[in-house]
Amino acid sequence: MTKFNELGVSSSIMKALEKMGFEEATPIQAETIPLAMQGNDVIGQAQTGTGKTAAFGIPMIEKIDSKERKIQGLVVAPTRELAIQVAEELNRLAKFAGVRALAVYGGQHMDRQIRALKDGPQIVVATPGRLLDHMRRKTIRIDKVQTAVLDEADEMLNMGFVDDIRDILKGIPEERQTLLFSATMPREIRDIATNLMKSPKEIKVKAKEMTVENIDQYFVEIPEKYKFETLNNHMDINAPVLSIIFSRTKKRVDEITEGLQARGFRAEGIHGDLTQGKRMSVLNKFKSGRVEVLVATDVAARGLDISGVTHVYNFDIPQDPESYVHRIGRTGRAGRTGEAISFITPREMGHLQLIERTTKSKMKRLMPPTNQDAQRGQQQVTVDKLLKTIEKDELKSYHETANELLQENDSITVIAAALKLLTKERRDTPVSISSVAPISVKGPQRSNDNRRPNNKRFSGKRGGQGQGGRSQASSAGGRNRKGNFQKRRNRD
Numbered sequence: 001m002t003k004f005n006e007l008g009v010s011s012s013i014m015k016a017l018e019k020m021g022f023e024e025a026t027p028i029q030a031e032t033i034p035l036a037m038q039g040n041d042v043i044g045q046a047q048t049g050t051g052k053t054a055a056f057g058i059p060m061i062e063k064i065d066s067k068e069r070k071i072q073g074l075v076v077a078p079t080r081e082l083a084i085q086v087a088e089e090l091n092r093l094a095k096f097a098g099v100r101a102l103a104v105y106g107g108q109h110m111d112r113q114i115r116a117l118k119d120g121p122q123i124v125v126a127t128p129g130r131l132l133d134h135m136r137r138k139t140i141r142i143d144k145v146q147t148a149v150l151d152e153a154d155e156m157l158n159m160g161f162v163d164d165i166r167d168i169l170k171g172i173p174e175e176r177q178t179l180l181f182s183a184t185m186p187r188e189i190r191d192i193a194t195n196l197m198k199s200p201k202e203i204k205v206k207a208k209e210m211t212v213e214n215i216d217q218y219f220v221e222i223p224e225k226y227k228f229e230t231l232n233n234h235m236d237i238n239a240p241v242l243s244i245i246f247s248r249t250k251k252r253v254d255e256i257t258e259g260l261q262a263r264g265f266r267a268e269g270i271h272g273d274l275t276q277g278k279r280m281s282v283l284n285k286f287k288s289g290r291v292e293v294l295v296a297t298d299v300a301a302r303g304l305d306i307s308g309v310t311h312v313y314n315f316d317i318p319q320d321p322e323s324y325v326h327r328i329g330r331t332g333r334a335g336r337t338g339e340a341i342s343f344i345t346p347r348e349m350g351h352l353q354l355i356e357r358t359t360k361s362k363m364k365r366l367m368p369p370t371n372q373d374a375q376r377g378q379q380q381v382t383v384d385k386l387l388k389t390i391e392k393d394e395l396k397s398y399h400e401t402a403n404e405l406l407q408e409n410d411s412i413t414v415i416a417a418a419l420k421l422l423t424k425e426r427r428d429t430p431v432s433i434s435s436v437a438p439i440s441v442k443g444p445q446r447s448n449d450n451r452r453p454n455n456k457r458f459s460g461k462r463g464g465q466g467q468g469g470r471s472q473a474s475s476a477g478g479r480n481r482k483g484n485f486q487k488r489r490n491r492d
């Protein structure tokens with residue numbers, strides 16, 4: 001384990017790190033910080049939740065002249081929420097260095113942004129579309145930028161964004177330092193990346209799998225029409241503290257959200273068709289726990305760091321293995337544990353194999369829980385609560401009433417009544433989700449899944465957040481697949 005002061009980090013940042021509670025550098029930080037501080041271009045690849053933001057943030061802040069009120073550092077990120085989050089983390093790191101970061105993204109008033117830019121932040125964290133807008137209107141100057149970062153670099157360089165990124169980089173002096181970070185880096189994208197950089201150093205933190213080992217990964221083979229009930233049952237049994245459910249389309253996100261609300265869950269949806277105000281308020285409610293289930297498209301798949309997410313569900317399996325890695329990486333962050341459950345229709349089983357091959361990890365088969373399992377599971381949730389209350393041993397004032405009750409009723413009846421009162425009532429409001437075509441399988445078809453069902457229906461790790469060791473970072477094999485990067489993302 002490496003201490004930050006051994007990496008040559010200056011005292012003002014050390015003070016911030018102490019305040020943030022970072023005691024030791026993560027492997028990607030330990031490897032990147034010295035190399036980047038020497039001025040090298042770096043491609044950094046490490047698993048989700050292992051601190052890549054500080055790995056590029058610290059060397060970027062170190063290089064900035066705090067007296068100069070010009071933009072010297074530029075970070076480009078794929079979504080608005082991520083841009084905001086990265087700017088917040090950079091501001092925490094730079095708190096005592098006299099350096100300020102500003103998030104600039106679509107969906108926010110142009111005038112307000114222009115005023116904020118005039119205020120002289122030294123770092124801007126932007127989404128590509130809005131940044132280009134400012135560049136064209138000449139309301140931003142990036143000709144003094146010394147460090148450019150592409151966070152989620154493979155996403156930023158895929159077909160949807162690569163032209164924008166080229167245009168942005170053209171506006172930055174050639175002698176810049178360029179840093180690229182992501183948990184995934186397919187070979188074809190890495191080739192594009194190297195062309196934009198000066199003899200980059202590649203840092204790939206060694207690990208067996210591309211996914212974090214402290215995420216338990218499961219799959220449920222389930223026909224499309226049973227997905228919602230399976231989800232509902234699984235959630236009843238596992239009682240996730242905070243969970244994210246990923247679906248393929250905005251329409252399905254809305255439908256799943258409404259369905260879960262009808263079944264008594266505090267659920268909200270997030271996708272690109274919502275106003276920026278709504279997106280932010282949903283995310284803030286989820287972060288504070290007022291919303292317990294976030295239903296999302298891939299807009300929430302990358303980079304978002306929300307502590308306390310115990311379960312990630314892939315209601316629909318993603319097309320790209322990379323997307324799978326990022327989605328499930330919303331749990332199991334900073335050494336915590338988490339569970340990922342993917343619903344796969346029988347026709348998509350071949351796709352499961354492709355994901356497993358790319359990520360070098362295996363998902364365990366989970367049998368779909370029955371309604372009866374769910375009922376028992378819910379009662380178990382109550383039993384757990386009762387046992388916790390017993391443990392606390394603060395029941396003296398209830399003893400007299402309890403005694404009276406037991407004189408007139410048998411103990412089983414009394415306990416059963418208490419369980420009934422305390423158990424969340426299952427609602428069976430009908431819910432229908434419009435169907436979606438299965439993912440077309442690009443890899444070889446799985447002829448026969450020879451993993452035997454382990455009859456494991458639920459983990460019994462109810463919403464727990466264990467404290468496993470900090471995860472190691474990743475080494476991911478490159479891969480050559482055609483046609484997987486042709487989607488266009490929301491441009492903002």
Ligand SMILES: Nc1ncnc2c1ncn2[C@@H]1O[C@H](COP(=O)(O)OP(=O)(O)OP(=O)(O)O)[C@@H](O)[C@H]1O
Pocket residue numbers: 021022023024025026029046047048049050051052053054182183302303304305329333334
């Ligand atoms: N050295 C450290 N010690 C303790 N916590 C840390 C350290 N570095 C980062 N963290 C925390 O770990 C969490 C994950 O960090 P971060 O969001 O930078 O991960 P990431 O590698 O960028 O993940 P992703 O691939 O999902 O974007 C954050 O809450 C961050 O504050």
Ligand SMILES: [Mg+2]
Pocket residue numbers: 052053151303
């Ligand atoms: Mg990140």
